[in-house]
Amino acid sequence: MKPPESEPFIPSRLSRVEKYSNPWLTVSEDQVQFSTEHTGPYGIIQKPDFSLVIPTHGEQLALVRQYRYPIAQWRLEFPQGALHHSTADSSPVAAAQQELREETGLLAEEFIPLGSFHESYGLSSCLCHAFVATVSGVAHPEPELTEVITATVWVSPTEFWQLVSNGEITDAASIAAMGLYQSLNRKGS
């Protein structure tokens, strides 16, 4: 251990080699200098940032029920999806608007940013941009080919936390966004 008054050693990249890639992510291995004595490998996942939106109507919040293949289970979560760098508008708010429309068919006018956070910064620099939106109407949902979504569910904030306790909501990004939303509500009230 260094004494606390010294500057800490900042790990630095010695090299990067791509190990795997698919249309949604790239996995690389860096060789890293962790300290003056210690070098070793570090796996990095590169994937696009995403947006998440809390759709509101009065006190009620909309969740989507989605099948999540890596856990082989249905979960409730806020609508969310990757920023589309191929489209004209690759901004976080454009992704939030598009995902809300595609996953729920809900239309909203005002999208207020709640803040951004890292999904898993031990692995990736991927950011989640969280928004709250006031729902103004309904169109027809259009999920992507790899998405299985059944229904939009409206809940109160109390019901949201009950669904977390029950294990029906287990998405860190949705739970973090709800924490942010309530912290801003408390500040505003």
Place this chain on the structure above:
Amino acid sequence: MKPPESEPFIPSRLSRVEKYSNPWLTVSEDQVQFSTEHTGPYGIIQKPDFSLVIPTHGEQLALVRQYRYPIAQWRLEFPQGALHHSTADSSPVAAAQQELREETGLLAEEFIPLGSFHESYGLSSCLCHAFVATVSGVAHPEPELTEVITATVWVSPTEFWQLVSNGEITDAASIAAMGLYQSLNRKGS
């Protein structure tokens, strides 16, 4: 689009091939039947579940300042670390106790589970098990070789959300755990 009254198609794995592995994670590619018409690849990250602990002393909460290599930045977060399947006690609470001691040197007697959530279930089944602990003493911190940690910082809940707004806390797991903690406090009060 199927009509809403029909059963949704559940994606199923056709095959799995390991693509990359290091001591902390394994990356595989599944071939998946997403619908009767659509098959394609899906990247899966396998990594151990982890525990996170909110150390409390009265109203104050302890954060650690840690350098996170994938974002090349310092961040404040709650102490957290992987479950150690190589040790005698691989339980979530044992990991929470160990990480608290290693990262902060803080000692705590009671570890109360706040709940568990998925870090990123679009990619991985990795779970975060969140706890709150009442700090009862201080020992000497012992970070792991690949960890760069400088200091323990005590904050109030209001200061926690200010640090999120400032971008000094951007860890989804820490923010989600704080949301859970405050939702349980509201229920209890």
